Amino acid sequence: MMKPQNARGVPLKDEDLKVGKVLTTEWRVKADYAWDCGIAIGRYFDGLKEGKILATRCRRCRRTVVPPRIFCEWCFKPMDEWVEVRDTGRVNTFSVSYFSWDMTPLEKPEVPAVIEIDGCSPGVGFMHLLGEVGDNLDEILRRVKVGMKVRAVWKPADQRTGAITDILYFKPEEE
Amino acid sequence: MERVAVLGAGMTRFMRRAQETGKELAWEAARMALDEAGLTLKDIECVALVSAPDAFDGVHMKGEYLADGAGATRKPFMRSFVGGGSGVFAIIHGWYHVASGHFDTCLVVAEEKMSSTMPHPQAAFNTIYDQFTERPLGVNLLWIFALEMNRYMQVHKIPLETIAQVSVKNKLNGLDHPCHQEGITPGPDLTVKDVLDSEIMVWPVHRLMVSPVTDGAAALVLASERVAKRMTDKPVWIEGVGWHLDSSYWTNRDLYYPKYVEYAARMAYRMAGITDPRKEIHVVEPYDPFAYKELHHLEGLLLADKGEAPRLLEKGVFNRDGDLPSCPSGGLLGVGNPIAAAGTMKVAEIFWQLRGEAGARQVARPVKRGLAQAWGDLMQVGTVVVLGR
Numbered sequence: 001m002m003k004p005q006n007a008r009g010v011p012l013k014d015e016d017l018k019v020g021k022v023l024t025t026e027w028r029v030k031a032d033y034a035w036d037c038g039i040a041i042g043r044y045f046d047g048l049k050e051g052k053i054l055a056t057r058c059r060r061c062r063r064t065v066v067p068p069r070i071f072c073e074w075c076f077k078p079m080d081e082w083v084e085v086r087d088t089g090r091v092n093t094f095s096v097s098y099f100s101w102d103m104t105p106l107e108k109p110e111v112p113a114v115i116e117i118d119g120c121s122p123g124v125g126f127m128h129l130l131g132e133v134g135d136n137l138d139e140i141l142r143r144v145k146v147g148m149k150v151r152a153v154w155k156p157a158d159q160r161t162g163a164i165t166d167i168l169y170f171k172p173e174e175e
Numbered sequence: 176m177e178r179v180a181v182l183g184a185g186m187t188r189f190m191r192r193a194q195e196t197g198k199e200l201a202w203e204a205a206r207m208a209l210d211e212a213g214l215t216l217k218d219i220e221c222v223a224l225v226s227a228p229d230a231f232d233g234v235h236m237k238g239e240y241l242a243d244g245a246g247a248t249r250k251p252f253m254r255s256f257v258g259g260g261s262g263v264f265a266i267i268h269g270w271y272h273v274a275s276g277h278f279d280t281c282l283v284v285a286e287e288k289m290s291s292t293m294p295h296p297q298a299a300f301n302t303i304y305d306q307f308t309e310r311p312l313g314v315n316l317l318w319i320f321a322l323e324m325n326r327y328m329q330v331h332k333i334p335l336e337t338i339a340q341v342s343v344k345n346k347l348n349g350l351d352h353p354c355h356q357e358g359i360t361p362g363p364d365l366t367v368k369d370v371l372d373s374e375i376m377v378w379p380v381h382r383l384m385v386s387p388v389t390d391g392a393a394a395l396v397l398a399s400e401r402v403a404k405r406m407t408d409k410p411v412w413i414e415g416v417g418w419h420l421d422s423s424y425w426t427n428r429d430l431y432y433p434k435y436v437e438y439a440a441r442m443a444y445r446m447a448g449i450t451d452p453r454k455e456i457h458v459v460e461p462y463d464p465f466a467y468k469e470l471h472h473l474e475g476l477l478l479a480d481k482g483e484a485p486r487l488l489e490k491g492v493f494n495r496d497g498d499l500p501s502c503p504s505g506g507l508l509g510v511g512n513p514i515a516a517a518g519t520m521k522v523a524e525i526f527w528q529l530r531g532e533a534g535a536r537q538v539a540r541p542v543k544r545g546l547a548q549a550w551g552d553l554m555q556v557g558t559v560v561v562l563g564r
Contacts, residue, residue: 002534003211003527007354008203009188009195009391022194026293027233033306041307065427067308073422093329093430095321096378101313103297109378112318114326114426124427127309127322137378146329164308 040068043082045162051154055085055120063121085119087152088173092116092125096140108135115150115170128152131169149173179273180403180410181266181562183212184523186393189356189511192290193390197232198244201286204392204516205246208282212396213406219396220278222247223269224254225261225285227514230299232291245284245394258303259464259551260418261285262393262518263558267416269397270560279402283395287513289388296388303553305423317385319554321377323430324467328379330431331482333470335379339370340488341466342383345502348495349509351535354520356389356511370466384466386512393519395526411529414544415449415561417442425553436475436550436557443546443559444477452477456561457542458528459499460521462550463506469493472548473501475557500538503528518549522560529564 016022037045040056044067047054056079057064058072064083072079094113098106111133116125131153134140150170160166185207187193187200195203201224209215224245229237238254245252255261255268262285269283289296300316327333346360361369361383373383403410419438422428440452449455461472470484478499479487487493493501504510504524507517525545527533544563550556 001532002353002536003184003530003532004186004207004353004523007186007188007207009190009193009200009354011188011190011357012192012194014192017192029233035306037307045307065424067305067424069424073424092426093322093326095318095325095380096375097315097318097321098375099315099317099377101297101301101315103295103315110313112312112314112322114322114430123429126426127312127318129312137375141378146325163311165311 040070044068048164048166049160049162051157052084053087053117055083057081057083064119065124066117066120066126083119085117089115089117089125089150091144091146091148091150092123093146094130094144096137109137109140111140111144113170128167129169130171132171143172149175176274177276178400179270179413180398180400181395181413181526182214182398182403182406183208183396184394184526185211186354186520186523187391188354189389189391189513191356191388191390193288197241197286197288200288200390200392201241201244201284204394205282205284208394208396214280214396216246218280219246219250219282220280221251221272223265223272223281223283224252225256225265225515226254227256227258227261227287228299230302231289231296241286245286246282257552257556257558259462259514260518260549260556260558261515261551262520263522263547263549263560264418265519266395266413266522266560267418267558269395270413270416273397273399279399281397283397283519284392285394285516285519286392287516288390289513290390317377317380320465321380323554324465325379326430327467327471331485333485335371336367337485337489338384338467339367341463341469342370342508343367344494345463345506345508348503348536349505352505352510354510355505356387359387359511360509380465386464386507389511389513391511391513391516393516393523395519395522409530409564411526411562411564413560414563415443415447417559419557421555423553423555425555430554432481433471433475433550433557435555436472436548437477439557439559440476443561447561447563449561456499456544456546457540458503458525458538458545459501460504460506460524460547461501462518462548463502463508464512466508468550469502469506472550476546476548496539498540500540503533503536503538518547518558521547521549525562529562
């Protein structure tokens with residue numbers, strides 16, 4: 001006898017809801033948030049506003065990290081110092097997204113990537129977008145390679161707000 | 176520490192949109208597990224429940240909301256949650272209750288109803304990203320999978336065709352599972368080409384490499400040795416459990432290898448006395464919400480060397496008639512992915528495989544020990560259980 005036997009459940013189609021074949025009760029949540037950026041990310045964003053990428057360093061673990069934090073999660077001691085790292089790095093991995101945040105199809109794909117930041121410990125970086133790399137998959141796959149060098153493209157200084165989006169994207173950099 | 180047995184397993188059909196509420200789904204799965212165990216609710220001393228974020232349901236205190244349907248009224252009750260890893264965390268959490276000697280029986284219930292967020296749970300998913308440094312970039316959930324998949328493929332030079340083979344294997348396996356989600360497999364003659372021809376969502380992820388949004392529930396009945404020996408001639412024992420969490424700073428670690436899955440597996444193997452998992456594990460249900468994840472996890476579970484799982488897949492090792500059948504149920508790609516319930520479905524599959532009750536899904540080789548694994552959060556948690564008879 002094959003298990004599971006006689007499993008239950010009534011599958012519905014979206015259509016069933018639309019035509020009122022089954023009843024629904026609707027509710028819309030309205031929830032706005034304002035997060036304090038905290039000590040480490042607050043200072044990080046101050047740096048971005050000035051066109052600098054700031055990292056924190058743990059001397060005990062010999063590690064320089066972004067996004068910065070005030071504590072080292074390895075040795076659980078306070079970080080020793082703040083250091084300015086470069087606004088260049090290398091592509092650790094990337095993808096090509098045809099959908100927006102709410103799954104709306106995109107005409108022109110976005111290119112999210114993890115970028116290892118020069119001046120941080122090996123393999124340490126953050127996620128951002130790549131730009132100036134083409135408008136379609138073929139072009140993007142021709143131009144973007146894991147390991148390639150990239151440089152931050154910043155918003156004009158007077159338009160920066162102290163946010164991750166003060167960097168517009170990273171673009172390929174000649175070796 | 177008391178020995179703990181699994182006495183019964185149950186589940187609902189997996190559906191894109193179930194008419195049943197979460198409570199009703201939980202009750203259906205729990206009832207099947209109790210029936211199979213030959214017990215009733217009054218024999219159950221405590222209840223362990225898992226369910227994913229409250230935001231899916233728009234119901235805060237979802238554990239308490241579900242409790243009546245999960246059989247927890249006026250009983251010791253505890254809910255745990257580690258994202259997608261919850262389904263296997265559920266049995267670990269239930270195991271504690273009985274292994275501690277506090278309880279002789281525990282009903283483990285995993286429920287997920289993802290269809291209530293309209294039109295799609297994507298906005299709820301996006302809140303897993305860091306609110307300061309990541310969400311303002313316009314993230315969607317597929318990004319992290321696409322980034323991890325590409326890293327894994329680049330490091331080991333894995334062709335996309337090989338990853339597509341996972342989808343074909345699991346989706347065809349799923350056709351034999353009575354609970355598989357309608358339409359999850361385009362047809363019985365699905366090919367690698369069909370998978371590669373399916374829409375690119377977030378390259379390198381194609382639509383047929385992603386598990387769907389699903390409503391469903393699964394449940395298990397656990398018992399102490401004292402109760403198990405009275406109830407059944409063929410108990411299935413929990414031989415090992417393991418779990419491990421890595422850093423939320425996911426861009427500070429190399430995604431090509433799930434170290435935290437390895438640590439979880441090592442913990443479970445040590446408890447089970449397993450020294451050579453490739454010989455001592457006979458059937459495996461690694462977590463497969465995306466096609467590459469099955470291979471990635473088989474490596475983390477030490478069931479293949481780093482970068483070797485794609486080659487073993489090509490050789491047929493992971494087929495139902497292979498040396499190490501993997502996802503014989505069809506997995507999340509072939510049955511469905513109601514987040515927390517999906518992992519518990521995998522534990523149920525190993526239970527049925529060990530009892531020889533998987534019917535058309537029963538693997539060819541004899542099986543005395545199997546493993547189920549789940550994974551989740553921000554690509555950071557591994558949960559593992561080893562069952563044996």
